[in-house]
Amino acid sequence: MKNIKVLGTGCANCRTTVALVEAVAREKGVEISLEKVENLPDIMSYGVMSTPGVVIDGQVVHAGGVPARSKVEGWL
Numbered sequence: 001m002k003n004i005k006v007l008g009t010g011c012a013n014c015r016t017t018v019a020l021v022e023a024v025a026r027e028k029g030v031e032i033s034l035e036k037v038e039n040l041p042d043i044m045s046y047g048v049m050s051t052p053g054v055v056i057d058g059q060v061v062h063a064g065g066v067p068a069r070s071k072v073e074g075w076l
Helices: 012-028 040-044 069-075
Strands: 002-007 032-037 053-056 059-063
Touching (some): 012 032, 012 069
Antiparallel strands (some): 053 059
């Protein structure tokens, strides 16, 4: 199971990223633990200055803008 965190304060791009990660995981049959992190100090602790950010198993894999579907598929 992959532990995924989407970092963002709740903007439309952040919500879109959460939905995209959920949809791709469901389509691929990959079990994930998905957490939405909205607390600004927590987001900044990852070194992410532009949101949404995506963290997988403790490593930042994306920051700023909605990731491409193909990118998310590659992560999963």
